[in-house]
Amino acid sequence: MSSDAAGLAGGLENNFLGELIGPEGPTYEAARAIWNGQIDRKPQLIARCQGLADVRAAVRFARERNLPSSVRGGGHAVAGHAISHDGLVIDLSAMTAARVDPSTETIRVEGGALNEHLDRESHAFGLATTGGIVSHTGVGGLTLGGGIGHLMRAFGLAIDNLTSADVVTADGDFVVANERENSDLFWGLRGGGGNFGIVTSFEFRLHPLPPQILAGMVAWPMRAAPAVLRFLREFLPAAPREIGVLANLRLAPRLPAIPSELHGEPIVALVMDYAGPVEEAEKALRPLREFGAPAFDAVAPKPYPAHQKMFDAALPHGRHYYWKSHKLAELSDDAIGLIVDHCQRITSPLATVPIFCLGGAVMDVANDATAFANRSALHDINIAAAWMPDDPEPERHINWVRAMFDDLLPHSSGVYVNFTSDDAAGRVRSAAYSPEQWTRLVALKTKYDPTNFFRMNANIPPGPA
Numbered sequence: 001m002s003s004d005a006a007g008l009a010g011g012l013e014n015n016f017l018g019e020l021i022g023p024e025g026p027t028y029e030a031a032r033a034i035w036n037g038q039i040d041r042k043p044q045l046i047a048r049c050q051g052l053a054d055v056r057a058a059v060r061f062a063r064e065r066n067l068p069s070s071v072r073g074g075g076h077a078v079a080g081h082a083i084s085h086d087g088l089v090i091d092l093s094a095m096t097a098a099r100v101d102p103s104t105e106t107i108r109v110e111g112g113a114l115n116e117h118l119d120r121e122s123h124a125f126g127l128a129t130t131g132g133i134v135s136h137t138g139v140g141g142l143t144l145g146g147g148i149g150h151l152m153r154a155f156g157l158a159i160d161n162l163t164s165a166d167v168v169t170a171d172g173d174f175v176v177a178n179e180r181e182n183s184d185l186f187w188g189l190r191g192g193g194g195n196f197g198i199v200t201s202f203e204f205r206l207h208p209l210p211p212q213i214l215a216g217m218v219a220w221p222m223r224a225a226p227a228v229l230r231f232l233r234e235f236l237p238a239a240p241r242e243i244g245v246l247a248n249l250r251l252a253p254r255l256p257a258i259p260s261e262l263h264g265e266p267i268v269a270l271v272m273d274y275a276g277p278v279e280e281a282e283k284a285l286r287p288l289r290e291f292g293a294p295a296f297d298a299v300a301p302k303p304y305p306a307h308q309k310m311f312d313a314a315l316p317h318g319r320h321y322y323w324k325s326h327k328l329a330e331l332s333d334d335a336i337g338l339i340v341d342h343c344q345r346i347t348s349p350l351a352t353v354p355i356f357c358l359g360g361a362v363m364d365v366a367n368d369a370t371a372f373a374n375r376s377a378l379h380d381i382n383i384a385a386a387w388m389p390d391d392p393e394p395e396r397h398i399n400w401v402r403a404m405f406d407d408l409l410p411h412s413s414g415v416y417v418n419f420t421s422d423d424a425a426g427r428v429r430s431a432a433y434s435p436e437q438w439t440r441l442v443a444l445k446t447k448y449d450p451t452n453f454f455r456m457n458a459n460i461p462p463g464p465a
Contacts, residue, residue, distance in 0.1 A: 039080030074138020145418035153360030191371030214281035241360030325419035
């Protein structure tokens, strides 16, 4: 590494067990790459931690030198929060251990664990918890923002299953946060993002889940989208909460499960699962599978971890991504019309517009019980453009996202903080949290991070000292 980088690393290496990676190191380019290939930042040093002691040492090192710092877990945030430019990356990606306690039906995972680590270990005991929709998403970032996923209508958000967290604060101190210890911090960790510290270990409550669940995708041509979305709107309020479902509007990818005559054609799909016995699922999911005349039905019994990997191939590392998002109180006819109209003018075969269906157990938790706002919203729409790095006109994809986002603004009831990209600070404040939550979060930030050391995130600035 360069003399500057070597000098910087030299100040940390005597108190660090993990790997220190500088710009001239052979693994530097791979180490600074994250899921969104559009993010191209070059840190001075990447501190790949082996454990809690390394995290504490890295935080104190950065504080002493006033180094801008970021925290990398799974590196999946579309805004690129994981990588600081010309600063220090506190990299947890080597900390992926996961251990189930079957007697208490809980799992403890390290801060760099991915959904696939959590799913694999819990599935071995016939257990599961809510964990996003892509297996290579980091558990940490997903959870700290709230954690929506396939199982949320049955089991609640990821934060609703979080029982304890080990945290390194902005001073490099270690604290435990749960309902009994540092309960104020525990409240803020559940939806406040990475603003208050680095969670080196999460403990989650698990739930019994059969070895095989009925899950998969049913799709129709885009011309059926208005009817499909209206049916979904009418079906959900009385549907069993064991049903997880999201709509997805896009150009049909070239996958074996999709008939070749549909490849590249605009479709609307319902991706569904049932958190219970397959026999019950057959009856419960039948109305969704038999509505209209589906172009194909790829719903089948499968292990839950396999269902979690369904979108992995469509959302690989290295592509360029740009998102904007709204929570929707409901799928009104006007909102459906706007969504379908924009999706008929989609600019990229790699773009997707998932519409997540909340409700069920998500609504069981009071709005003020955590820092996740607006639990009454029934849907969350993520307008997600994607394109290859060599695309000559990336702006057309970004403009498509922004146009759809702007047209849906009158229907918006907020934003899920994990789906923010280039959103202004004002929108994070006004749309991601209620006024009461924001006031409480600012007070927490002032207490635990008064200098805003943790600012590579959807930031909550501290108040005056």
